[in-house]
Amino acid sequence: MSSTAAKALSLLTHFSERTPEWGLSELARRSGLDKATVHRMLAVLMQAGLLEQQAETRLYRLGVGILRLARIREATFPITTIIGPILDRLTSETGETAHASLLSGSELVTVAISESHKANRVSLSAGEILDLHSTASGLATLAFSEPALADRLLAQPLAQHTPHTEIDPTRLRRLLSTARSKGYAEADQTYEIEVYGIGAPIFDTRGLACGAIGVATPVHRMTHRVKARIVARVVAAALEMTMKSGGQAPDRFNRIAADLAA
Amino acid sequence: MSSTAAKALSLLTHFSERTPEWGLSELARRSGLDKATVHRMLAVLMQAGLLEQQAETRLYRLGVGILRLARIREATFPITTIIGPILDRLTSETGETAHASLLSGSELVTVAISESHKANRVSLSAGEILDLHSTASGLATLAFSEPALADRLLAQPLAQHTPHTEIDPTRLRRLLSTARSKGYAEADQTYEIEVYGIGAPIFDTRGLACGAIGVATPVHRMTHRVKARIVARVVAAALEMTMKSGGQAPDRFNRIAADLAA
DNA sequence: GCAATTGGTTCATTATTTACACCAATGGTT
DNA sequence: AACCATTGGTGTAAATAATGAACCAATTGC
Numbered sequence: 001m002s003s004t005a006a007k008a009l010s011l012l013t014h015f016s017e018r019t020p021e022w023g024l025s026e027l028a029r030r031s032g033l034d035k036a037t038v039h040r041m042l043a044v045l046m047q048a049g050l051l052e053q054q055a056e057t058r059l060y061r062l063g064v065g066i067l068r069l070a071r072i073r074e075a076t077f078p079i080t081t082i083i084g085p086i087l088d089r090l091t092s093e094t095g096e097t098a099h100a101s102l103l104s105g106s107e108l109v110t111v112a113i114s115e116s117h118k119a120n121r122v123s124l125s126a127g128e129i130l131d132l133h134s135t136a137s138g139l140a141t142l143a144f145s146e147p148a149l150a151d152r153l154l155a156q157p158l159a160q161h162t163p164h165t166e167i168d169p170t171r172l173r174r175l176l177s178t179a180r181s182k183g184y185a186e187a188d189q190t191y192e193i194e195v196y197g198i199g200a201p202i203f204d205t206r207g208l209a210c211g212a213i214g215v216a217t218p219v220h221r222m223t224h225r226v227k228a229r230i231v232a233r234v235v236a237a238a239l240e241m242t243m244k245s246g247g248q249a250p251d252r253f254n255r256i257a258a259d260l261a262a
Numbered sequence: 263m264s265s266t267a268a269k270a271l272s273l274l275t276h277f278s279e280r281t282p283e284w285g286l287s288e289l290a291r292r293s294g295l296d297k298a299t300v301h302r303m304l305a306v307l308m309q310a311g312l313l314e315q316q317a318e319t320r321l322y323r324l325g326v327g328i329l330r331l332a333r334i335r336e337a338t339f340p341i342t343t344i345i346g347p348i349l350d351r352l353t354s355e356t357g358e359t360a361h362a363s364l365l366s367g368s369e370l371v372t373v374a375i376s377e378s379h380k381a382n383r384v385s386l387s388a389g390e391i392l393d394l395h396s397t398a399s400g401l402a403t404l405a406f407s408e409p410a411l412a413d414r415l416l417a418q419p420l421a422q423h424t425p426h427t428e429i430d431p432t433r434l435r436r437l438l439s440t441a442r443s444k445g446y447a448e449a450d451q452t453y454e455i456e457v458y459g460i461g462a463p464i465f466d467t468r469g470l471a472c473g474a475i476g477v478a479t480p481v482h483r484m485t486h487r488v489k490a491r492i493v494a495r496v497v498a499a500a501l502e503m504t505m506k507s508g509g510q511a512p513d514r515f516n517r518i519a520a521d522l523a524a
Numbered sequence: 525g526c527a528a529t530t531g532g533t534t535c536a537t538t539a540t541t542t543a544c545a546c547c548a549a550t551g552g553t554t
Numbered sequence: 555a556a557c558c559a560t561t562g563g564t565g566t567a568a569a570t571a572a573t574g575a576a577c578c579a580a581t582t583g584c
Binding site: 266 | 573
Binding site: 003004010013048049052056103109111125 | 265266267268270271272274277278279282302303306307308309310311312314317318323324325326327328329330331332333334335336337338339341342364365366367369371372373387388389391466467468
């Protein structure tokens with residue numbers, strides 16, 4: 001069913017900030033593939049520079065080729081370069097941790113983070129993959145993206161991360177509708193307990209959401225007044241990002257942003 | 263001979279700063295693979311997030327997954343984060359363009375660049391792959407790396423980039439020997455005409471070179487006096503990089519660096 | 525309206541991948 | 555020291571997945 005190349009690339013998904021290094025046997029066990037198969041695949045990934053093996057421990061980790069490709073992508077489509085300063089300002093304006101996530105297939109990949117300076121803050125890890133149905137960024141993206149994406153997603157069974165996670169398709173569609181009319185989405189402990197998220201969409205040249213900017217706060221700090229201020233800043237930041245990356249926000253969203261700025 | 267996964271990954275090598283986007287037919291022609299094959303492989307690479315397809319032009323380009331992996335790698339092994347400031351200082355000290363390259367298999371990948379502010383300067387492109395035998399960085403790396411690497415490389419026919427490029431194995435071995443005793447390597451228009459390069463090795467935990475720091479200047483500016491100053495700075499920068507990344511320089515190199523600093 | 529592109533798909537033939545068993549080496553336990 | 559359970563890594567027939575010529579449909583230029 002799945003191609004060998006796909007299986008080989010799926011090995012890359014197991015490398016994360018928390019598990020940046022893998023031994024052969026361990027990775028074989030985790031991926032459910034045969035050890036011999038994994039060994040051959042790792043060799044191929046190494047040859048391509050996507051992985052490298054430490055000479056002493058024989059552990060595998062992400063390789064220099066990744067950096068090469070990232071540099072090329074940034075030199076030609078400088079998304080993270082553009083978004084860095086915007087996030088930094090958003091963090092200093094709101095005092096809370098801000099992040100940007102981009103759609104990759106039907107996954108939402110966190111590509112930039114600007115951490116709050118407060119002692120009690122929400123901390124995100126690099127390269128984290130966010131849910132589309134249970135995070136503010138995810139809902140914001142979904143609400144303004146191709147309808148087919150939401151259709152596909154809501155047809156599947158969804159993960160219930162916390163008691164507050166909404167997994168009912170019809171109620172989720174209502175949330176998306178609300179997000180469309182308000183211009184942002186919120187997530188009250190639906191992804192992680194004690195965390196309140198607010199997210200607004202970034203648009204591509206077609207006027208469809210290709211990602212989102214989000215702000216996450218400890219839930220106890222999220223009063224009505226704080227929320228109003230954060231919403232205004234997040235929407236403004238998302239609009240700025242859309243413009244600077246050559247995207248085009250739909251009129252509806254532009255009007256909302258203008259109202260919030262006033 | 264070569265696995266399908268390897269062929270699929272080889273498609274990634276065609277994406278560069280100059281050709282960041284490819285159409286299906288064009289890439290098939292360039293890679294020498296069948297169009298149907300390339301199409302399937304591109305689908306797999308897209309699914310893994312390594313590539314993405316623009317909706318309008320249908321062109322393929324490097325995807326968000328690359329950024330995700332790069333973030334994870336940087337969060338856990340922050341090479342480029344460490345090297346950025348070092349290169350910036352090197353550039354301001356020497357007034358010339360500095361770059362860092364890391365060994366990936368038997369390729370030297372440029373992972374960071376700090377451009378000179380002078381009007382007439384050497385300009386490098388992101389993610390460029392450097393020759394091991396015709397660049398200062400390459401020779402510096404080769405000289406202090408595993409002997410097997412040089413053996414393998416010198417057994418192959420080498421590319422003659424300019425009339426000054428040395429491709430004779432025995433003479434190249436003499437250059438490597440010189441580099442080992444001097445602690446740095448130089449490249450007088452051997453990779454690109456009009457460009458003079460000076461490179462010094464970065465070491466890993468085993469005391470073997472895992473890359474190099476290089477400075478490239480227009481050849482007419484490279485007087486004896488200028489060269490002496492650049493050499494001292496480059497070697498110092500390479501040593502600093504080695505220390506900050508947890509590497510261990512061999513005693514021989516430490517002595518050379520101490521002499522140059524005096 | 526024709527010719528030459530493009531991106532994309534199909535399906536029988538073919539060549540590759542797979543998984544089991546196996547090896548050598550390491551490290552901890554009795 | 556013998557033992558057991560690991561580790562990374564490697565051959566090999568059997569099973570599976572990749573291949574590529576021919577084929578669409580849609581643009582584009584003339």
